[in-house]
Each structure stands twice: as C-alpha cells, then as structure tokens.
Amino acid sequence: MCSDLAVRVRGLNKCYHVYDKPHHRLLQMLTGKGRRFFREFWALKDIDLDIRKGETVGIIGCNGSGKSTLLQMICGTLTPTSGELQVNGRVAALLELGAGFNPEFSGRENVYLAASLYGLSPAQIDERFHAIAEFADIGEFLEQPVKTYSSGMYVRLAFAVVAHVDADILVVDEALSVGDAFFTQKCMRFIRTFCQTKSLIFVSHDSSSIISLCDRVLWLDRGEQRQTGPAKEVCEQYLNALFGALSEQPVDAQPQRKHIARLGQPELVWKDQRTDLVNASAFRNDLQVLRFAPDEAAFGGEQARVSSVVLTDSQGANLAWVVGGEQVTLSVVVDVACDLARPIVGFFVKDRLGQTLFGDNTYFSYQHQPLSAPAGSQLTARFEFYMPWLAKGDYVVQVAVAEGSQHEHRQLHWLHEALVIRSHHDPVATGIIGIPLSAISLSVA
Numbered sequence: 001m002c003s004d005l006a007v008r009v010r011g012l013n014k015c016y017h018v019y020d021k022p023h024h025r026l027l028q029m030l031t032g033k034g035r036r037f038f039r040e041f042w043a044l045k046d047i048d049l050d051i052r053k054g055e056t057v058g059i060i061g062c063n064g065s066g067k068s069t070l071l072q073m074i075c076g077t078l079t080p081t082s083g084e085l086q087v088n089g090r091v092a093a094l095l096e097l098g099a100g101f102n103p104e105f106s107g108r109e110n111v112y113l114a115a116s117l118y119g120l121s122p123a124q125i126d127e128r129f130h131a132i133a134e135f136a137d138i139g140e141f142l143e144q145p146v147k148t149y150s151s152g153m154y155v156r157l158a159f160a161v162v163a164h165v166d167a168d169i170l171v172v173d174e175a176l177s178v179g180d181a182f183f184t185q186k187c188m189r190f191i192r193t194f195c196q197t198k199s200l201i202f203v204s205h206d207s208s209s210i211i212s213l214c215d216r217v218l219w220l221d222r223g224e225q226r227q228t229g230p231a232k233e234v235c236e237q238y239l240n241a242l243f244g245a246l247s248e249q250p251v252d253a254q255p256q257r258k259h260i261a262r263l264g265q266p267e268l269v270w271k272d273q274r275t276d277l278v279n280a281s282a283f284r285n286d287l288q289v290l291r292f293a294p295d296e297a298a299f300g301g302e303q304a305r306v307s308s309v310v311l312t313d314s315q316g317a318n319l320a321w322v323v324g325g326e327q328v329t330l331s332v333v334v335d336v337a338c339d340l341a342r343p344i345v346g347f348f349v350k351d352r353l354g355q356t357l358f359g360d361n362t363y364f365s366y367q368h369q370p371l372s373a374p375a376g377s378q379l380t381a382r383f384e385f386y387m388p389w390l391a392k393g394d395y396v397v398q399v400a401v402a403e404g405s406q407h408e409h410r411q412l413h414w415l416h417e418a419l420v421i422r423s424h425h426d427p428v429a430t431g432i433i434g435i436p437l438s439a440i441s442l443s444v445a
C-alpha cells in the first residue's frame with residue numbers, strides 16, 4: 001500500500017445472511033452447507049475508496065445505505081465478505097453504536113480498558129488519565145458504572161478517550177449530536193485541529209456539516225457507490241436526488257403558502273410577512289437562550305473581561321426565549337482593566353459543528369473615531385439584528401473583545417461559549433439559517 005494512503009478499499013463487499021425465522025439459524029448450523037435457510041443481503045457492493053493521510057472524507061447516504069457497515073469494517077469490528085481493505089495507522093472511532101464500554105465497569109475502568117484496546121500501555125494511560133478526565137468533565141460519575149450514565153455522559157467519556165490515544169485516523173458519526181452544545185463545540189475544536197495533520201472519516205446525514213468539514217465525499221446508495229468527489233459537488237447531487245424523491249411524495253404536511261399578501265413598506269417594517277402565520281403554527285421557531293458562562297472555555301481576560309452577555313428585546317428586557325425572525329439586541333459588557341486605545345467587541349453565532357453562521361463587530365462603526373476606554377471603565381456593545389430562523393439544535397454565541405483594527409488586533413478576552421441558543425422546532429426556512437424575508441410574491445399572468 002502506498003505510504004501516502006491511510007485507507008485503501010478495493011472492490012469491497014459485505015453480505016449479511018438474513019434468516020426469516022429465528023430457528024432457521026439453528027437449522028443452518030446443524031445442516032451445514034447442504035441446505036440454505038437464509039437469504040443473502042448485500043449491504044455493500046464493490047466499493048472503492050482511497051483516503052490519503054491528512055485528508056477528511058465524508059460518507060453520506062440515506063438510512064440503510066451501508067455507511068455504518070463500511071465504518072465498522074474500517075474500524076476492524078466487522079469482516080468484509082470479499083474485496084480488499086487496508087488501513088495504515090491507528091483508527092479511533094466515535095460511533096453511535098457505542099464506544100465498546102463495559103456497562104458494569106466504572107468510567108475510570110473503562111478508560112483503562114478502551115485506551116488499552118487502542119494500544120496504550122498502562123503507564124501511558126496513567127500519564128494521560130488526568131487529561132482524559134478533564135476533557136470528559138463528568139465529575140464524580142467517573143467512578144460510577146457506565147450503565148448509570150446518560151447518553152451525553154457516555155459520549156463525553158468516549159470522545160475524551162479517542163482524543164487521547166494518538167489516533168492516525170479518526171472515525172466519527174452522528175454520535176456527537178448526543179452531546180450538549182458546550183461539549184460538541186469542544187469536540188469540534190479538537191476535530192478541526194486533528195484534521196490539519198491526520199485523516200478523518202465523518203459520517204452524517206447532514207450535508208452542510210459534511211461540506212464544512214470534508215475535502216471529499218463518498219455517497220452510498222443502497223450499498224452501492226453512487227459518487228465520490230469534492231464534498232460540495234457530491235452533497236449537491238445527493239440533495240438533488242433526495243429532494244427529487246421527496247417531491248414525488250404527497251405534500252399534506254407542507255405549510256400553507258398559496259398566497260401571501262405583500263406588506264406595504266418593507267423598508268420601514270422589516271418583518272417577514274409570514275411572521276403571524278408561522279408564529280401561530282407548529283413551525284414557530286422557538287429559541288431558548290441559555291446561561292452566560294464566563295468561565296467556560298475562554299482565554300485572556302486580564303486586561304479586559306467580558307462580564308455580561310445578554311439578549312434583550314427593544315425595551316431592554318432580558319430574553320430567555322426568542323422566536324426566530326424577531327428583532328433582538330445582543331448586549332456585551334466588558335470591564336476594562338487597562339487603557340485601551342481602540343477596543344473592538346465582536347460576536348459569532350456558530351452551529352454545533354463550529355461553523356460560523358453569522359457574526360459582527362464594532363470596528364467599522366468606530367473606524368474613524370475610535371472610542372478609547374480608560375482603565376476602570378466599562379464598555380457596552382449592542383448589536384441589534386433580526387434573529388434568523390435556526391434549524392432544530394444547539395448553537396453557541398462566541399463573544400470577544402480585542403484591541404486594534406479589523407485586520408491587526410490583539411485578542412484580550414475570548415469566550416467560546418458565552419450563550420447557548422437552543423432551537424426547539426424546525427422553522428419553515430431551508431438552509432443552515434433562514435433569514436426573515438420582507439416580501440415573497442407569486443403572480444399569475
């Protein structure tokens with residue numbers, strides 16, 4: 001195998017034997033090859049794939065298309081029926097199917113067990129144990145049997161182990177979606193650093209996360225290799241095929257959008273014309289705003305420190321819930337500990353995979369008249385905007401204060417997870433975010 005390759009797959013097939021009745025399995029064992037009591041089911045057919053070292057490859061496909069089967073074979077937990085599979089390096093996997101923990105053992109015992117299965121010696125595990133425990137951050141549960149864990153705790157511990165075993169190839173599937181937003185962001189920061197030098201195989205139904213993370217994508221369709229190529233191109237083809245199939249289905253569940261009247265002056269009342277209709281329906285995009293956590297994943301803070309981050313309405317009242325499409329104000333208060341000549345305050349809203357959805361800062365508004373802040377003062381930045389519609393899931397608001405210009409600045413305090421926004425319902429819009437549209441019309445001539 002070429003030394004540049006991390007994984008080489010040629011003509012790979014996997015056939016499962018499916019028994020219609022449980023006792024047929026027993027009969028098969030007793031009769032041997034004389035008679036067949038099973039049907040063959042080919043979960044993977046003739047798959048070719050090369051993954052280079054340092055490459056990030058996504059696998060996409062509908063339910064049952066063979067993604068997990070392929071991953072399990074790459075991880076060595078499932079044997080191919082035929083074909084070639086070569087893996088060059090240590091594979092660590094975070095799979096929804098589980099981390100292979102023993103439910104009766106404590107978290108600590110499972111760390112030792114799992115890490116030793118990855119080839120670490122007891123001395124190496126001793127050395128790394130503190131870092132693993134810190135990464136998992138599950139407190140006293142580390143001493144409890146894993147069977148008492150929530151799925152989030154389980155995934156925290158599993159990820160903490162795979163992050164510390166010096167893997168050359170990391171395999172990750174939808175397991176990450178179980179973790180909370182803080183933890184998922186931590187994992188994504190690890191994954192993005194890992195990808196810079198090592199190989200990642202990432203499996204998801206979510207094409208936007210695949211595009212954001214992966215160089216290339218393999219699209220599996222009912223066990224067959226439908227397409228392999230640049231992530232964006234393959235995902236677009238996949239979505240076209242998916243929506244093509246969906247559009248042939250009955251549309252009873254679609255929201256009513258036959259005719260919506262145009263608002264008189266959209267430039268004065270910038271509000272999506274469907275707001276009232278949508279907000280009265282099951283499509284209302286309820287967004288919960290969760291805690292400000294200044295000590296959670298941050299750096300800096302000595303010369304200037306963000307002391308408050310809140311979302312408020314136009315009257316200044318703090319909001320614990322927002323509805324997508326509503327006008328909100330993000331207020332950031334910074335305690336200044338030393339003189340700052342050109343402070344900048346900014347924010348980013350990121351999804352669970354760390355993709356920046358939107359963000360902004362105060363730089364351009366004060367470019368020609370920088371507002372200096374003396375030691376002991378307090379800076380307050382306010383960003384007024386219409387909250388986009390957010391698909392169901394968790395999002396984080398990162399906040400930072402810096403000094404300098406847009407391009408050259410020194411970060412003074414950066415909070416990775418200042419706020420979490422939890423979207424409880426999928427909105428009507430499609431895409432990573434939906435923007436409120438001031439007008440939509442449909443006319444017939």
Ligand SMILES: Nc1ncnc2c1ncn2[C@@H]1O[C@H](COP(=O)(O)OP(=O)(O)OP(=O)(O)O)[C@@H](O)[C@H]1O
Nearest residue numbers: 016018041043061062063064065066067068069070
């Ligand atoms: N042990 C098994 N015996 C028989 N059939 C199996 C077995 N494991 C998986 N299959 C079948 O193989 C096909 C591929 O399954 P696989 O789990 O790899 O799909 P997937 O793309 O990962 O699906 P999902 O997105 O739902 O996780 C499915 O039709 C599944 O029912």
